[in-house]
Amino acid sequence: xxxxxxxxxxxxxxxxxxxxxxxxxxxxxxxxxxxxxxxxxxxxxxxxxxxxxxxxxxxxxxxxxxxxxxxxxxxxxxxxxxxxxxxxxxxxxxxxxxxxxxxxxxxxxxxxxxxxxxxxxxxxxxxxxxxxxxxxxxxxxxxxxxxxxxxxxxxxxxxxxxxxxxxxxxxxxxxxxxxxxxxxxxxxxxxxxxxxxxxxxxxxxxxxxxxxxxxxxxxxxxxxxxxxxxxxxxxxxxxxxxxxxxxxxxxxxxxxxxxxxxxxxxxxxxxxxxxxxxxxxxxxxxxxxxxxxxxxxxxxxxxxxxxxxxxxxxxxxxxxxxxxxxxxxxxxxxxxxxxxxxxxxxxxxxxxxxxxxxxxxxxxxxxxxxxxxxxxxxxxxxxxxxxxxxxxxxxxxxxxxxxxxxxxxxxxxxxxxxxxxxxxxxxxxxxxxxxxxxxxxxxxxxxxxxxxxxxxxxxxxxxxxxxxxxxxxxxxxxxxxxxxxxxxxxxxxxxxxxxxx
Numbered sequence: 144x145x146x147x148x149x150x151x152x153x154x155x156x157x158x159x160x161x162x163x164x165x166x167x168x169x170x171x172x173x174x175x176x177x178x179x180x181x182x183x184x185x186x187x188x189x190x191x192x193x194x195x196x197x198x199x200x201x202x203x204x205x206x207x208x209x210x211x212x213x214x215x216x217x218x219x220x221x222x223x224x225x226x227x228x229x230x231x232x233x234x235x236x237x238x239x240x241x242x243x244x245x246x247x248x249x250x251x252x253x254x255x256x257x258x259x260x261x262x263x264x265x266x267x268x269x270x271x272x273x274x275x276x277x278x279x280x281x282x283x284x285x286x287x288x289x290x291x292x293x294x295x296x297x298x299x300x301x302x303x304x305x306x307x308x309x310x311x312x313x314x315x316x317x318x319x320x321x322x323x324x325x326x327x328x329x330x331x332x333x334x335x336x337x338x339x340x341x342x343x344x345x346x347x348x349x350x351x352x353x354x355x356x357x358x359x360x361x362x363x364x365x366x367x368x369x370x371x372x373x374x375x376x377x378x379x380x381x382x383x384x385x386x387x388x389x390x391x392x393x394x395x396x397x398x399x400x401x402x403x404x405x406x407x408x409x410x411x412x413x414x415x416x417x418x419x420x421x422x423x424x425x426x427x428x429x430x431x432x433x434x435x436x437x438x439x440x441x442x443x444x445x446x447x448x449x450x451x452x453x454x455x456x457x458x459x460x461x462x463x464x465x466x467x468x469x470x471x472x473x474x475x476x477x478x479x480x481x482x483x484x485x486x487x488x489x490x491x492x493x494x495x496x497x498x499x500x501x502x503x504x505x506x507x508x509x510x511x512x513x514x515x516x517x518x519x520x521x522x523x524x525x526x527x528x529x530x531x532x533x534x535x536x537x538x539x540x541x542x543x544x545x546x547x548x549x550x551x552x553x554x555x556x557x558x559x560x561x562x563x564x565x566x567x568x569x570x571x572x573x574x575x576x577x578x579x580x581x582x583x584x585x586x587x588x589x590x591x592x593x594x595x596x597x598x599x600x601x602x603x604x605x606x607x608x609x610x611x612x613x614x615x616x617x618x619x620x621x622x623x624x625x626x627x628x629x630x631x632x633x634x635x636x637x638x639x640x641x642x643x644x
Contacts, residue, residue, distance in 0.1 A: 155202035178352035182575035186361040196220035224305030236284030241266035269297040373516040393612040403462030405596030410456035416442035417620035426594035431607035434617035448480040449473035479557030485570035528553040546576020
């Protein structure tokens with residue numbers, strides 16, 4: 144067994160009397176892939192910031208290389224070889240890949256005049272160390288998420304990292320991109336560098352890590368080799384309860400010839416994106432849609448929500464052909480869309496829960512240009528209770544909520560429009576296991592009680608299997624396979640996805 148690199152002993156951290164970490168101990172060994180698991184708000188981020196010197200603990204000790212380090216500052220943490228890759232990657236979007244990769248080295252060398260030849264040399268060495276191909280002249284903001292992550296990892300390696308902390312590194316990655324990341328993580332480990340993989344995705348924890356530590360409500364509740372855990376046990380430790388994963392069972396209408404689909408597409412085509420798509424979803428049915436990045440699935444749902452108005456073919460809602468030339472047309476027809484990136488596309492982060500919920504309903508609340516505040520507040524309170532949003536007030540800013548509660552706010556907004564069709568693009572991306580289970584339960588409940596037709600787009604195969612009655616595979620702009628969830632498995636779908644190129 145390798146010796147310890149960093150050890151946290153009985154760490155306690157308080158904020159204005161509130162305990163964020165209570166007697167938490169963590170030991171990361173040299174060259175180890177260690178997973179830190181926990182729900183949103185469990186204390187994972189606070190623990191990371193203690194290790195990186197951002198927060199000073201109120202109690203406990205930090206030992207590095209077998210010696211106590213006392214007070215640890217961010218600079219001292221970096222000097223010890225600790226590098227943190229946060230969810231936003233902390234890159235400069237308006238600078239090139241080369242400039243981002245060379246910046247830390249240039250600052251460390253304290254050069255007064257920038258040497259562009261040296262910048263190129265540093266960047267070339269960085270991508271060579273990582274074993275990847277990156278266009279050094281591309282501005283980082285133009286890279287896909289996976290590309291930005293590679294830049295952040297390459298930059299960490301150039302800083303003589305001995306421990307790389309990855310905070311929710313797979314949140315916005317596709318299945319194949321996750322496979323690539325895991326290959327890189329194992330390559331880094333082979334050089335003797337430790338990895339702290341911070342996540343709430345249980346399957347990924349079991350695949351990549353050698354040791355798992357679980358924290359809940361600021362306390363360590365489980366710790367041991369990965370071989371001692373399975374998904375159910377991790378889930379129980381993270382949430383304090385058992386989460387069932389019974390598959391969704393949908394009862395088809397007795398006579399589908401007289402009951403039209405809630406939404407139907409016939410020969411739907413958008414040049415350059417997808418062609419000849421036939422789709423029908425009945426009331427109460429949840430249909431999954433999956434495929435590789437670039438398969439055309441996102442463009443398809445944008446067309447169904449009126450955001451690609453130049454389509455060919457027909458879209459029908461409850462048997463009536465509807466021309467969807469704008470999101471307003473879609474909303475009027477009863478179609479709702481929850482985008483994949485709720486932070487940039489789905490929420491007004493600096494506005495309250497109430498304004499976010501009511502943003503699509505103001506015309507109904509103010510037919511005479513004067514908002515019925517009492518009615519508005521009643522609707523918001525009703526939806527907060529119905530969606531079980533954890534908040535003390537409907538006026539609370541959305542950016543102060545956890546990811547799961549933010550997603551519930553987005554769902555509540557569309558339920559207030561009396562939607563008949565609900566399109567969900569990555570409905571639980573960045574949401575912890577407890578909130579994920581609650582969101583799934585609510586979607587299934589709504590599909591039955593309100594007769595919603597649900598189209599769920601996801602890269603999370605178990606999510607599709609557990610919540611849909613059938614799954615459609617899309618590749619290069621066409622539907623290629625359709626499977627009944629009761630007759631397929633995670634492995635079959637994952638294998639099919641791997642064969643797509």
